[in-house]
Amino acid sequence: MAESEMTSYDTLFGRAALEQRLCTEEELKQCRKELKVRSGGSNPVTLEHLMVEKQVVTPSQAGRVKNLIKESRDVSSQIPGYRVLGKLGSGAMAVVYKAKQLSLDRTVAIKVLPKKFVQKSDYVERFYKEGRIAAKLNHNNIVQAIDVGEVGGLYYFVMEYVEGKTLFDDLSKGKIFSEQEALDIIIQLANALAHAHAQGLIHRDVKPKNIMINKEGIVKLADMGLAREASDIKAARHEQGKAFGTPYYIAPEQIKGEIDIDGRSDIYALGGTLYHMVTGRVPYEASSPSEVMRKHLKEELVPPDHINTSLSAGISEVIEIMMAKKKEERYKNMEELLTDLQAVRDGHPPLIARQRFNMDALGELEEGAEIERRADSTQVYSDEIVAKYRVTVVVLIAVAAVLLLIILFLAVQLQNRIMAPKVDALGRSDISVSWQEPQQKPEHAS
Numbered sequence: 460m461a462e463s464e465m466t467s468y469d470t471l472f473g474r475a476a477l478e479q480r481l482c483t484e485e486e487l488k489q490c491r492k493e494l495k496v497r498s499g500g501s502n503p504v505t506l507e508h509l510m511v512e513k514q515v516v517t518p519s520q521a522g523r524v525k526n527l528i529k530e531s532r533d534v535s536s537q538i539p540g541y542r543v544l545g546k547l548g549s550g551a552m553a554v555v556y557k558a559k560q561l562s563l564d565r566t567v568a569i570k571v572l573p574k575k576f577v578q579k580s581d582y583v584e585r586f587y588k589e590g591r592i593a594a595k596l597n598h599n600n601i602v603q604a605i606d607v608g609e610v611g612g613l614y615y616f617v618m619e620y621v622e623g624k625t626l627f628d629d630l631s632k633g634k635i636f637s638e639q640e641a642l643d644i645i646i647q648l649a650n651a652l653a654h655a656h657a658q659g660l661i662h663r664d665v666k667p668k669n670i671m672i673n674k675e676g677i678v679k680l681a682d683m684g685l686a687r688e689a690s691d692i693k694a695a696r697h698e699q700g701k702a703f704g705t706p707y708y709i710a711p712e713q714i715k716g717e718i719d720i721d722g723r724s725d726i727y728a729l730g731g732t733l734y735h736m737v738t739g740r741v742p743y744e745a746s747s748p749s750e751v752m753r754k755h756l757k758e759e760l761v762p763p764d765h766i767n768t769s770l771s772a773g774i775s776e777v778i779e780i781m782m783a784k785k786k787e788e789r790y791k792n793m794e795e796l797l798t799d800l801q802a803v804r805d806g807h808p809p810l811i812a813r814q815r816f817n818m819d820a821l822g823e824l825e826e827g828a829e830i831e832r833r834a835d836s837t838q839v840y841s842d843e844i845v846a847k848y849r850v851t852v853v854v855l856i857a858v859a860a861v862l863l864l865i866i867l868f869l870a871v872q873l874q875n876r877i878m879a880p881k882v883d884a885l886g887r888s889d890i891s892v893s894w895q896e897p898q899q900k901p902e903h904a905s
């Protein structure tokens with residue numbers, strides 16, 4: 460859009476109405492067309508009046524837009540050295556203006572902290588810190604920090620102006636990126652993050668709204684506002700439990716409020732962004748932020764190639780490793796990730812991801828073998844017991860048999876004893892048997 464157009468009130472009004480989502484691009488286009496026609500006639504109107512007249516916006520909505528424009532003019536008059544040209548957008552915590560840096564005659568973006576936040580000293584501290592952190596970075600794929608300051612209670616952060624769009628703009632229109640296009644963007648971001656990580660800085664809020672693409676197609680990672688030094692444990696403690704970041708892409712360990720956040724949290728968020736780009740869906744969809752977070756922690760990821768079946772197995776594997784719930788199972792660092800991203804882009808398999816998958820499979824196989832081993836050992840164990848029982852039973856039977864024999868023997872002996880005739884002192888038995896002593900013939904009888 461031409462600069463002269465940007466400074467006109469009509470342009471500012473139209474743009475602000477669009478940014479506030481009070482009208483569609485089509486409605487604005489129609490109104491602009493009619494405005495052009497009417498400006499040549501006898502009854503010229505402003506875009507504001509025309510939009511109200513055509514009921515594109517209500518009079519109160521038009522009033523709100525007017526206030527916004529006034530606010531940006533106030534900002535303009537307050538921040539020395541800059542002239543505000545218009546509002547670029549607003550997020551949850553700040554408003555971003557397009558401005559002219561008068562000394563260098565260049566266009567910049569100024570992020571201004573709304574007054575309602577100024578009371579919150581921790582927020583101001585963080586906002587201020589953004590400038591210092593971003594100033595440490597110097598990379599073609601990172602929005603360059605220019606200046607940071609405070610004037611009349613207004614905190615502002617001046618940065619490189621990116622003429623283009625955010626990745627969010629494309630995704631919210633339902634765009635699904637081709638594998639190559641997505642990889643090209645993600646590789647640029649991974650390079651930017653590798654640079655930040657090398658300086659001990661973690662972004663912590665990688666998401667489509669913070670990814671800008673300029674007119675030349677160069678990707679710029681914006682908003683280091685939530686970034687902090689990896690070693691800054693104190694800051695981490697302070698944030699513990701607050702689970703900073705946007706639920707759609709946030710890493711599980713950030714949700715848990717862990718303090719030892721490292722570059723792998725950015726790998727997860729970048730993986731979530733890539734997932735969204737190639738499938739057209741966020742990784743975990745739910746009706747409330749807390750439910751989205753619960754899913755990040757507990758629910759299994761639907762593999763991207765199950766949603767978009769035209770995806771290569773390689774890119775799917777890379778995304779799954781990037782989004783592993785346990786950070787130990789992700790890529791160790793951006794360099795590792797870049798190796799696989801570049802391999803997939805060049806039509807090769809992602810070796811590191813594949814190795815991880817194989818290791819998992821190996822782990823599972825080993826688990827299976829262990830179960831078999833355990834089953835075998837159970838078998839051996841039970842065989843041993845059976846054998847032992849058998850021996851015991853045989854021994855017992857043998858003992859019982861011996862005992863029985865002894866008893867029988869004794870019984871026979873006893874019976875013999877009972878049956879044996881008693882012999883008196885003279886050696887005579889008491890058994891009266893039919894045996895009779897042969898009668899001796901008298902000697903004289905012969």
Ligand SMILES: Nc1ncnc2c1ncn2[C@@H]1O[C@H](COP(=O)(O)OP(=O)(O)OP(=O)(O)O)[C@@H](O)[C@H]1O
Nearest residue numbers: 547548549550551552553555568619620621668682
């Ligand atoms: N350097 C820049 N150049 C051009 N436009 C920018 C720049 N930085 C931010 N913007 C625009 O300003 C908008 C608001 O940015 P901001 O960082 O305040 O919030 P956000 O990232 O969109 O959302 P959230 O508050 O959820 O993080 C962005 O969506 C983008 O359109």
Ligand SMILES: [Mg+2]
Nearest residue numbers: 550668669682
């Ligand atoms: Mg942002």
